[in-house]
Amino acid sequence: MRFRVSSINVSVDGSSVEVESGADGFKLFTERSIVAMRVNGELRDLAHKVSAGDLIEGVAISSPDGLNILRHSAAHVLAQAVQNINPEAKLGIGPPIKDGFYYDFDVENSFTPEDLKALEKAMERIIRSGQRFIRRVTTDGEARVELSGEPYKLELIGLKGSDLGEGSAEVGAGELTIYDNVDPQSGETVWKDLCRGPHLPNTRMIGNGFALTRVASAYWRGNENNKQLQRIYGTAWPTKDELRAHQERLEEAARRDHRRLGVDLDLFSFPEEIGSGLAVFHPKGGIMRRVMEDYSRKRHEESGYDFVYSPHISKSNLFEISGHLQTYADGMFPPIRMDEEVDEHGNVTKVGQDYYLKPMNCPFHILIYRSQPRSYRDLPLRMFEFGTVYRNEKSGVLHGLTRVRGLTQDDAHLFVTQENMEQELTDVLGFVLGLLKDYGLNDFYLELSTREEGNPKFVGSDEIWNTATATLEKVAADSGLELVPDPGGAAFYGPKISVQARDAIGRTWQMSTIQLDFNLPERFDLDYTTSDGSKQRPVMIHRALFGSVERFFGVLTEHYAGHFPPWLAPVQVVGVPIADAFSEYLHHIAAQLRKAGVRVMVDDSDDRMQKKIRNHTMNKVPFMLIAGEDDQKAGAVSFRFRDGSQENGIPVADAIARILKAIEEKVQV
């Protein structure tokens, strides 16, 4: 008689499969690329035993889940390697992140680059030894005994089930589990870590597509009042080739870094003498900035904005009314005390006034609004200013042009009625997207930042928040763009939409923000007279397209990798004569271009022609016009483009027309 094992039915990747009861993922999936599975929506190890009726999907190593598992497993191996070398190291957390993983350690001395090399070697040994990751369910009490030497893990056990934030890779809401790393030869557990999993079946599957990238420090559980742990970052990929490709992407990003291009192309600098985060724009950067600003002004003018100007400093009172001083004093430059008189004993005989550098333009625009009684007929009122503001950003956050202490916002404030709020928001969003496209960004999505229910920091009535949020949501939805919710991300005074742009290499940058504000109209007691003669409070919309001109400049530099389209390029055309004799001919052409407003120069230097071509190629000039005897005889010129391609014998008039057209149409060449 045949022994009958009981069998069960499960669904595997959509089809029903009969397996013997007690079967695990290794039975269901034989392909090596499947490293884990989803059982009824939950990620599980392949060693998990399935039950009748389970809905099971295989998780491939190259899928988003699979990559996370790979990287999380790599983090464990890193931690094991660290503790092998330094048994005193205490474990923090070690989650997967975009492109890689990290692990935090409490160690006496911080890690050095040499340590990383040694750790990579140690990781390779662990990976090659083929340790198995074995999940083991434990209890609070048992885990506390086992992990008594790991204070941070003990803290996580205590937090289990509560709001964990960063620790969620270690302990989940369900069972408490420990992963044992078991040596396949001896069967001994050589290392273990508190972890909710899942993991790869075996360390060998991490392969050789990983690298340790940098050391840093990070506050325990992300709180700056906690101790700083030493963090090691790594990257991990299914194959060595994918690791290479990732490293090449990083190199490409480094080549585009605006801080480097700013020096190479002589666009801007941060002289130490001026102070951190305070940029100067050199002539080449200056002309680009002027072109950017001029075009923005023109478009704003066409779209019904009024241009206003406001000073850079103000008495403290203004920022007390606006609330900035109470909420953001830390982020403002300290006050300048004026007109105070003190006697020889140090007693104040005349009270002075504190002046502050402005951190925002809004209060100034509000005062302009308030300078006269307003009627519903005046609204919407749109005030625009390139307003330079100063913020005392913490020294550690400064970064090139993208995070600075002095910045110029392309700032506008729109004063609208409740009734025309929706129309105005729709128009603003359309305006913003259209203008960003003209600067060459065209891949967008939107983020809707809303208030956090019950958090008292958000001011204003529920009703107006609900209306405003619904309006923004509708406007965002009507745009047809992808909308990502950002709950709790609103400013304290109102919800906002932000436009996120993807650049040429797929990175996203937060660009424009459109923010509703119910708070400042209240604080400044703004009103307008309605058609029935009653007073109503206007709603304010804050919006900036560039965010700051500096930041936008930096983003465009990286987007274009310094290959600015002709309309923005600091030098648009360079004439290169084959020999001195043809210089005059090129000067004649250049004069015509210059007359048409083109930024053109002729390279009369002693350098050889080849050298000139090299120089201007490296300076990323969009058009080179080369002329020698053949061209001069034919009344023609030869184009050379940035990519090295060329077109010879173009009649001068055609060449000029082409250049003018490219500039006019803002195309890239």
Place this chain on the structure above:
RNA sequence: GCCGACCUGGCGCAAUUGGUAGCGCAUCGCACUUGUAAUGCGAGGGUUAGGGGUUCGAGUCCCCUGGUCGGCUCCA
């Protein structure tokens, strides 16, 4: 702000255990006058971010200040 690393002519980099600062590009001068990414020769330029200390001697070691970079925290 915190942790760590770093700061050498305009730019990119060198300088064995602490022993009197070199190179390339750029700049300037001279020669060459050239058909698509570096012509040759010569010259000038740095009290090694600033200050203090240790030492017979400091670019190298220590301290302070400033700045930069990588993260963390923050970003109206």
